[in-house]
Amino acid sequence: MNEKQIDIQEARKAMNTTKDKRMFERYQTVYLHLCGKKNKDIAQLLGRTPQTICTYLKLYRKNGLAGLELRHSPGAPKRLTEEQEQQVAEVVATKRPIDVDVPVEYNWTAGLIGKWIEREYGVSYTLKGVTILLKRLGFSYTKASYTLAKADPEKQEAFRETFTGIKKLLNGEIDHVLFQDEAMIRDYQAVSSTWFLRGKQRLIPTYGKHQGVKLIGALNYETGNVFCIEREQYDAQTFLSFLELVLEQYPTGKIVMVLDNARIHHAKLIQPFLQEQAERLSLVFLPPYSPNLNLIEGLWKWLKKSIIENVFYESVKEIRTNVQAFIQHINQDLCRIVNRLCTKNVNYLIQLI
Numbered sequence: 001m002n003e004k005q006i007d008i009q010e011a012r013k014a015m016n017t018t019k020d021k022r023m024f025e026r027y028q029t030v031y032l033h034l035c036g037k038k039n040k041d042i043a044q045l046l047g048r049t050p051q052t053i054c055t056y057l058k059l060y061r062k063n064g065l066a067g068l069e070l071r072h073s074p075g076a077p078k079r080l081t082e083e084q085e086q087q088v089a090e091v092v093a094t095k096r097p098i099d100v101d102v103p104v105e106y107n108w109t110a111g112l113i114g115k116w117i118e119r120e121y122g123v124s125y126t127l128k129g130v131t132i133l134l135k136r137l138g139f140s141y142t143k144a145s146y147t148l149a150k151a152d153p154e155k156q157e158a159f160r161e162t163f164t165g166i167k168k169l170l171n172g173e174i175d176h177v178l179f180q181d182e183a184m185i186r187d188y189q190a191v192s193s194t195w196f197l198r199g200k201q202r203l204i205p206t207y208g209k210h211q212g213v214k215l216i217g218a219l220n221y222e223t224g225n226v227f228c229i230e231r232e233q234y235d236a237q238t239f240l241s242f243l244e245l246v247l248e249q250y251p252t253g254k255i256v257m258v259l260d261n262a263r264i265h266h267a268k269l270i271q272p273f274l275q276e277q278a279e280r281l282s283l284v285f286l287p288p289y290s291p292n293l294n295l296i297e298g299l300w301k302w303l304k305k306s307i308i309e310n311v312f313y314e315s316v317k318e319i320r321t322n323v324q325a326f327i328q329h330i331n332q333d334l335c336r337i338v339n340r341l342c343t344k345n346v347n348y349l350i351q352l353i
Contacts, residue, residue: 008034014065015343026068028339029056035335045336079123080133088117089137110134148289155287162284166256170222175253177221178246179295181260182234185308185323186212211316213323216242218257219296224337226299228327230320236267243273247280255281258295261288298341302330 001009011031018024025046032042039057043050059067080088097105097112105112110130118124125133131141170177216238217228227249231238246255259265265283274281291297307322330337 004034010065012343020070022070023068026056026059027065029053030060030065030068032335032339033057033060037335079125079129080117080121084121085133085137087120088113088133089139091116092134092137092139148291151289152287156290156293159287159290159293163258166284173254174256176250176255178218178255178257179221179259180216180218180257181294181296181300182262183215183217183300184212185215185300185303185319211313211319213316213320215300215323217296217299218246219299219337219341221295221342222338224334224342226327226331226337228323230323234262234264236264236269239264239267240270240273243270243277243281247277254279256284257281258284258286260286260291260294295341302340303327 008031011027011034014027015024015031018027025048029042029046029048032045033039037045039050039053042048043053046053056068078085091100092108092113097108097116100116102112102116110127113134114125114127114130117130134141166174166177213230214232214234215228215230216234217226219226227246229242229245231242246257264270265285274283286293303323303326307326308319313319313322
């Protein structure tokens with residue numbers, strides 16, 4: 001491993017371990033720079049000015065990753081005591097408004113939190129002041145997401161431990177770690193929020209039919225490469241053919257493939273092939289009801305956001321063409337894929353161990 005590869009590895013490790021969003025951005029800047037990205041491209045990707053990116057890189061060149069550490073100013077005096085702030089954080093994190101005598105309200109807003117603080121401590125905050133306080137206490141305003149009620153937390157934690165062990169063997173006993181999944185990309189999953197002129201909301205035509213393409217894909221955890229094919233149906237023969245193609249894509253080295261418990265993944269038809277290729281290919285199954293642990297799920301969301309939402313397709317052929325173009329396009333920038341699908345999500349995946 002040469003010096004540049006060591007620097008890239010250290011930057012990735014720093015991104016995986018930091019819990020500070022601003023520090024993550026600084027480490028990410030260094031990582032993308034070391035991967036060969038130009039400053040203007042990094043600035044566009046992170047939403048920063050080129051001058052800011054240059055500042056981060058100057059600090060890195062002067063003192064390494066340690067030079068990126070934030071210097072905090074004392075700021076204005078706090079309006080609540082440390083104990084009161086911790087009480088606010090605990091209430092917002094663990095209770096609903098109705099649990100603390102705020103009638104018929106089940107979701108916190110900045111306005112409700114401000115009223116509760118004033119009621120409890122006699123301190124008045126503006127909406128902006130509440131927002132700043134919450135961000136400083138580690139909160140962010142995000143949409144809730146679903147989790148499958150049948151998921152087993154103990155089995156999920158056991159998988160996280162298994163995956164940590166796999167990572168340690170990467171580039172040693174294991175050469176490639178792939179996350180595999182199937183996805184039906186339908187055109188009716190189409191409408192989402194975006195920017196429109198006021199009063200000029202776009203109307204998306206629809207035939208009222210459920211048409212789409214069936215994809216089978218594999219995401220390389222280390223390199224970010226996406227291998228994806230389309231098939232007419234999902235069955236054991238299709239999955240067997242996909243495994244054969246994966247071995248062609250990776251002609252050397254040991255492959256560990258992480259995948260869910262779909263019936264075709266356990267089919268009798270594929271067992272002779274797995275036994276024959278045991279030295280080259282091993283399947284590691286996710287716990288039941290755990291799509292949140294499969295990194296390639298992020299690829300399907302990314303694809304739908306980019307080419308399906310708010311777009312009208314007259315035929316499946318058009319969907320197929322744009323899916324292929326999307327996969328080809330993102331594979332031209334593997335660092336972007338690693339950053340979006342692997343680095344952040346693996347940090348989430350292992351943080352609960």
